[in-house]
Amino acid sequence: MNKAALYHRPESEFAYLYTKELMHIRLRADKDDIATVELVYGDPYMWKGVDNPDTQYWESRSIEMKKMLSTNISDFFEAEITVPTKRVDYLFVVTGVDGEKVIYTDQGLLDYDKTLVTKKYGAFRLPYFHETDRFHAPEWVKQTVWYQIFPERFANGDKSNDPEETKEWNPTETPERQDFYGGDLQGVINHLDHLTELGVNGIYFTPVFQAFSNHKYDTEDYLDIDKHFGDKEIFKKLVDEAHKRGIKVMLDAVFNHIGDTSAQWQDVLKYQQDSKFADWFHVNQWPATYTPTDDFENAENATYDTFAFTPHMPKLNTANPEVEAYLLKVADYWIREFDIDAWRLDVADEVDHTFWKKFRTTCDAAKKDFYILGEVWHSAQPWLVGDEFTAVMNYAYTDAIKDGFITKKISLEQMASNINTQLTLYRKQVNQMMFNVLDSHDTPRILTVAKNNKNLMKLVETFTYLQPGVPCIYYGDEYAVTGGMDPECRKCMPWEKEFQDENMFEFFKGLVAFRHEYQEILSDSDVEWKIVDNENGIVKFKRGDLKAVFNIGEKPAYFSAENIVFSNLIDGKNVLQYGFVIYK
Numbered sequence: 001m002n003k004a005a006l007y008h009r010p011e012s013e014f015a016y017l018y019t020k021e022l023m024h025i026r027l028r029a030d031k032d033d034i035a036t037v038e039l040v041y042g043d044p045y046m047w048k049g050v051d052n053p054d055t056q057y058w059e060s061r062s063i064e065m066k067k068m069l070s071t072n073i074s075d076f077f078e079a080e081i082t083v084p085t086k087r088v089d090y091l092f093v094v095t096g097v098d099g100e101k102v103i104y105t106d107q108g109l110l111d112y113d114k115t116l117v118t119k120k121y122g123a124f125r126l127p128y129f130h131e132t133d134r135f136h137a138p139e140w141v142k143q144t145v146w147y148q149i150f151p152e153r154f155a156n157g158d159k160s161n162d163p164e165e166t167k168e169w170n171p172t173e174t175p176e177r178q179d180f181y182g183g184d185l186q187g188v189i190n191h192l193d194h195l196t197e198l199g200v201n202g203i204y205f206t207p208v209f210q211a212f213s214n215h216k217y218d219t220e221d222y223l224d225i226d227k228h229f230g231d232k233e234i235f236k237k238l239v240d241e242a243h244k245r246g247i248k249v250m251l252d253a254v255f256n257h258i259g260d261t262s263a264q265w266q267d268v269l270k271y272q273q274d275s276k277f278a279d280w281f282h283v284n285q286w287p288a289t290y291t292p293t294d295d296f297e298n299a300e301n302a303t304y305d306t307f308a309f310t311p312h313m314p315k316l317n318t319a320n321p322e323v324e325a326y327l328l329k330v331a332d333y334w335i336r337e338f339d340i341d342a343w344r345l346d347v348a349d350e351v352d353h354t355f356w357k358k359f360r361t362t363c364d365a366a367k368k369d370f371y372i373l374g375e376v377w378h379s380a381q382p383w384l385v386g387d388e389f390t391a392v393m394n395y396a397y398t399d400a401i402k403d404g405f406i407t408k409k410i411s412l413e414q415m416a417s418n419i420n421t422q423l424t425l426y427r428k429q430v431n432q433m434m435f436n437v438l439d440s441h442d443t444p445r446i447l448t449v450a451k452n453n454k455n456l457m458k459l460v461e462t463f464t465y466l467q468p469g470v471p472c473i474y475y476g477d478e479y480a481v482t483g484g485m486d487p488e489c490r491k492c493m494p495w496e497k498e499f500q501d502e503n504m505f506e507f508f509k510g511l512v513a514f515r516h517e518y519q520e521i522l523s524d525s526d527v528e529w530k531i532v533d534n535e536n537g538i539v540k541f542k543r544g545d546l547k548a549v550f551n552i553g554e555k556p557a558y559f560s561a562e563n564i565v566f567s568n569l570i571d572g573k574n575v576l577q578y579g580f581v582i583y584k
Contacts, residue, residue, distance in 0.1 A: 001096030003109050005030035005074070008092070010106070010124045013381065016427045017134040018080070023126065024428060027065060027077045027092055027104070035097045037065040037077045040117055041090035044125060057118040058089075065092075068526060069420040072413070076424050086129035089120055135386035137429040138369035140341075142523040144248060145512050146472035147200040150441050151229055152180065152214045154475055154493050155187025163228050171476075171494035177296065177487045180214050185230040189238050191495075192245060198478060198505075199512035202248040202470075204344055204373075206441055208235065211259050215441070215490075217252075217346060218259030218312050222330040232338075239338050250342035250371065251334060255327050255359075256350045257306065257313040265314055280323050281305070281314050288314075307347060318355040327355075328362045335366040348374035348383065348392070356388040373435050384430050391433035394469055397422045398438050401467075405460050405552055406450050411534040423468065423527065432523050434469035441490055445474070445483040454480060455578035456552070458507055458568050462580050463550055465515050466522060466543055478508040507568070514566045514582070521546055537577075548582045551575040559583070 007028040008014050014026045027037055042060035049056040065077035081088070092104040093112065101112040107122030156162070156169055162182040167173075169181055185208065195203070207216035210224045225235050239249050258265060264277040272278070273286045281288075282305035290302035290311040299311035307313040316323055334340050343363065348356070356374075363370045374380065374389040378396065383389045397419060404415025423431055438460060439446040450456040457480075465471050475481075476493050480501035483489035494500050515522065525544035532539055537553025546565065551557040556574035561583035564570075569579025 001094070001098055001100040001102070002030040002033050003102060005033065006092075006094060006102075006104055006109065008104065008124065011126065012385075013425060013427050013430075015124065015126060017126075017129055017131075018428055020131055020134070021082045021086070021129065023081050023083075023088065023129070025065075025079050025081065025090065026068075026424070027094075028424075029075050029077065029094070031070060031073055031075050033096060034067075034075060034077070034094060035099075036095045038093040038095075039063050039065050039079045039081070039090060040093060040120075041081055041083070041088050042120075043083055043085045044087055044089040044120075044123075044127075046085075058120040060117070060120065062093075069424055070417075071421050071424075072417040076420075083129075087125075087127055089123035089125050091117065091120065091123045093117065133386065135384075135427050135429055137390060137433050138371050140248065140369060141371050141390070141470060142432050143516070143519055144202040144470050145200045145515055146202040146204050146250070146435070146470060147195055147198070148204045148206070148437070148440060148472055148474045149188060150183075150206050150215070150475060150490055151185065151188065151208060152183040152216075153490050154183050155191050155495065156182035156184060157186030157188070157190045158184050158230065161228050161230060169492050171481070171492045171496070171499045173492070174483070175487045175490055175492075178214065179487070180228070181492050182228075183492075184228065185225070185234045185238050189234070189241055192241055192247070195247060196245050198473070198509060199516065200473060201246050202250065202342075203242060204250045204342075204472065205252060207252045207254055207346075212261045212312070213259075217254050217307075218257075218261070219254050220259050220262045222327070223333060236338055239340065243339070248341040248371075250344050250373065251340050252346055253331065253343045254346040255316065255318065255330075255355075256347035257315045260312040260314060268314075279320050280317055282317055307350075315350075318351050324355055324358065328358060331359055331362050332366050335363060335370065339367075341367075342371035342373060344373045344375065344393075345389070346375050348389070349376045349378070349380075353382065353388065356383065360388050371433075379425055381425055384426055391430060391435055391469075393440075394422070394434040394436045397434065397467070397469070398436055398464060401460060401464055402438065402446075402449060405463065405550070406456060412532050412537070412539055413534055416529055416532045416539070419467075419527075431468040432470075435472060436464050436467060436469040437472045437474070438464055439474045439477065439489065440472075441474070441486060443489065444485050445481060445489050446477060447480055448482045448484055448489075452482065453578065454501075454504065455569055458504075459550055459552070459578055459580050461508075462511060462566065462568070462582070463539075463548075465511055466541075466546075466548055466582070468523070468527065471515065473508065473512075478505050480504040510566065518546060518565075545584055546582055547584070548580065549575050550580045551577060553577060 040062045046059040065079040068078045103110045105122035106124045163180040166182040210221040268275040285303040290299040298309045305315040374392045376392040380392045400418035403409040521544035528542040530540040539550045563584040565582045567581040569576040
């Protein structure tokens with residue numbers, strides 16, 4: 001037995017309250033190394049025979065842990081338990097495939113001795129099932145299919161607020177970085193019926209606050225709607241109309257940095273170190289300057305910290321009490337005054353944890369069951385323990401899907417391993433909340449990644465909708481819009497029939513309807529891999545009573561089913577190349 005590979009950490013994703021009374025416990029081991037894991041658990045104070053120290057023993061229960069998920073190097077065992085007294089001690093009895101038997105406790109690994117169990121030597125402990133410490137996940141999020149809108153390119157509903165030099169709406173044109181086409185909030189209101197027909201019930205807006213650029217990530221004023229998008233009255237109407245349709249609204253909070261046209265930064269440029277806002281930023285050397293380059297988005301020799309190397313986005317000092325108070329006021333204002341349902345947090349990993357904890361408290365106080373989504377592209381455990389974010393944009397998860405099925409940077413076996421790795425990083429209720437995006441305003445369009453293979457795009461979309469977490473459609477994907485890295489992925493939405501792919505739209509309608517119908521299974525059930533065959537390009541897995549087969553190989557993949565739920569490119573009992581079938 002590879003004892004060094006055994007790993008558990010109490011009060012983490014390895015041991016946590018799933019519901020008020022149910023606790024999930026995990027153990028990691030070397031792949032294919034462990035025959036059985038017995039979890040021994042009970043109340044810490046439940047002793048029998050206490051009158052005689054020599055014969056007293058801990059009154060415990062035991063359960064065999066189930067091997068749930070495997071990566072290319074590890075197996076993960078899991079059990080679900082409860083204790084009526086709402087406190088628990090536990091330890092592991094581990095038997096290797098070689099017959100060796102050990103006890104794993106909070107004190108480390110010990111050779112097996114029954115008395116170590118009966119005396120619960122060094123047991124792990126969850127001292128009390130505190131409901132306030134449990135990771136709380138808004139139930140409505142699990143039931144949501146999101147739709148991301150880049151407002152400047154979705155629809156022009158009011159030409160009177162168009163910026164100067166607004167270009168004609170043209171869905172076939174590839175935009176330049178600083179182009180304006182006049183998209184606004186009235187345009188979104190005009191097309192809410194489109195979203196209802198599609199079946200989505202959540203809108204994620206990229207920033208809508210006053211800003212200089214077309215993308216609005218360089219905020220001028222967090223407390224006002226951008227003048228080219230409309231005003232607060234229009235935004236309030238949009239939220240109200242969305243809510244009437246059962247559609248939740250999520251806004252983008254850009255609190256890592258601010259725009260260089262903001263009043264605060266302009267004051268710094270005018271007064272430099274004497275500015276009352278000097279400590280709102282990270283100025284490393286006065287005066288605050290930079291050397292421009294041919295690229296508007298990049299600078300050389302900036303004497304202040306920025307987002308990336310963009311001189312127009314100076315980084316905010318969120319440890320400054322004035323900055324903290326201002327941004328928390330912003331967070332509270334849009335929830336209380338306009339009834340938004342969620343914040344998406346831009347560049348969330350570059351803002352300090354102390355601020356995000358206060359942000360979470362502010363949002364929870366303003367509205368019950370509020371959803372907080374962080375932009376973190378890497379492993380995000382520090383933000384997902386219950387006192388900061390609800391979820392993150394699940395790029396690592398969906399990158400595994402794209403790299404396995406489309407680009408083939410990794411094998412299908414490695415894809416499954418990467419997916420399982422992500423699932424084991426977080427609590428189950430966190431996985432249920434994760435935001436699964438195949439493309440966005442920050443990435444190439446999924447159809448472009450798939451080299452315009454629409455059947456492959458459908459396969460990957462469907463595979464993603466079957467995963468834990470909540471899916472999101474990037475505006476225009478339902479009409480097969482293409483585009484490379486930004487700004488190419490930010491084309492105008494095609495509202496004219498001649499530019500729309502109706503077949504793709506009908507596919508998305510069916511896919512969203514499928515997700516809603518089987519949401520409970522897709523949220524709550526485990527992922528059970530049945531076949532992962534890179535040589536033949538076949539993946540088969542189960543979610544509850546749903547089975548699915550995906551085929552990127554050249555040969556047909558056989559399946560046997562009477563009740564087909566959703567499919568594409570099947571011929572009788574065969575799934576053709578780039579096809580899939582979901583059945584019971």
